[in-house]
Amino acid sequence: MTSKYNNVYIKNTYTIGGLYESQGPLKKYFDRLYDHDMYYGEKSLEKAEIKLLKDNISYLLKKVNYQEDKIDLLISGDLENQIAASDYMARSFNIPFLGIFSACATSGEGLIIGANFVESKKAKNCIVSTVSHNMSAEKQFRNPTEYGTPKPKTSTFTVTGSASILLTNEKNPIKIESSTIGKVTDLGITDVNHMGAVMAPAAADAIYRHLTNLKRKPEYYDLILTGDLGIYGKNILIEYMKKQYNMDISKVYNDAGTIIYDLDKQPVLAGGSGPCCSALVGFGYYFKQMEEKKIKKILYVPTGAIFSPTLTFQKESIPAIAHAVGLEVVNE
Amino acid sequence: MNKEEYQKIVKKNTPKENWIKNALITFLVGGLIGMGSELLLNIYATWLHMPRKESGVLVILTLIVLSSILTALGVFDFLVQKFKSALIIPITGFAHSMTSATLEYKNEGLVLGIGANIFKLAGTVILYGVVAVYFFGLIRLLVMGG
Structure with missing residues (x-):
């Protein structure tokens, strides 16, 4: 939707x-x-x-x-x-x-x-x-x-x-322009230590539906930002989108989990995760870039593995969801 | 895309864990801990004039106290990431699992917090340790006659 x-x-x-x-x-x-x-x-x-x-x-x-x-x-x-x-x-x-x-x-x-x-x-x-x-x-x-x-x-x-x-509803320089509600996806990943692989199909689905429903190309956005796929999940998403939807987002795409930390120096392995990973990067860092008009259009796609530890122990694979929200600087 | 095709993409983009390197680190550091313990055993036996058996108990106690202090200081988990299972397999890992659970649940009280959760991780080791000992004891009795 x-x-x-x-x-x-x-x-x-x-x-x-x-x-x-x-x-x-x-x-x-x-x-x-x-x-x-x-x-x-x-x-x-x-x-x-x-x-x-x-x-x-x-x-x-x-x-x-x-x-x-x-x-x-x-x-x-x-x-x-x-x-x-x-x-x-x-x-x-x-x-x-x-x-x-x-x-x-x-x-x-x-x-x-x-x-x-x-x-x-x-x-x-x-x-x-x-x-x-x-x-x-x-x-x-x-x-x-x-x-x-x-x-x-x-x-x-x-x-x-x-x-x-x-x-x-008061006029301000940055607005929420559009959104797409995500679907729960599950491509059979059971590894709780590889959340990037769990969530990439959910992100891909939300991004693809958002862009096609609005008849836009990935390049319409200055940045497509996923939440917390990490360095490996990021590559999985790019490859999966190419194969499944024939869509190349690599030019405008980044993942919040890979920029919030210094991956070489901090003990964070594949990157950051959690609900505040996308929110801190999106609304701390990029929001300020939008205020300064350095970036004008962002597709904000936080990704979530909605898993229950109990069901994971019962050998269920992990479902995931991602929602897409379009943020734009208002043209004066 | 079906699950098998997706698995292929995932596998291609997932870094391989270096099992050999990890095993080697575990072997070397674990061995060093064993060596240090043996040294400690001899020190206790010589300096405190203790029989080897009692001295061994003291060595175990030393390792437990050390790993508990390192856990409480928040150092142990970083050491594990560095030295892999070398610190988890010996008695240090057992002490670590109990201390970390105690620290975690101290806010929920002595009974429902610490009491109910202290063996959360160590319980598995105790249960299957006892079961394994029973079967190995049985085999020893049947094969070697006790």
């Missing part, structure tokens, strides 16, 4: 980078850095993740000088069971709340839902946010955080950080 929007603008964004992200190349593009440790004065990892998200939204409201009552809707999601970080964050704000889950594609789902509310004039201002925390995600999906196992080269490193985006 592809939609076009006429009056959905991005008023502002706020991004907080964590410890490893502030040692990476995009450090100076984040609004704030939580680079001292991974707990931020909280007693547990889960509470630290809630703080990361709660602070982000408070700072965003301060940045745009809005009171809570000016926001009609808050949409948020994360990787915790019961999307706990978002739910527990939302109790601190007097704003109607929708909790969502698309794993690492959460920001895409949030933007699409938010954009539809704003476009249909049901909401004037809507905040879409997401958070991920490396250590609480490790605890949630893998082994205890301090437990070391030799990891294969294809495994990725969950990004610590939070991002929020304020959508509005």
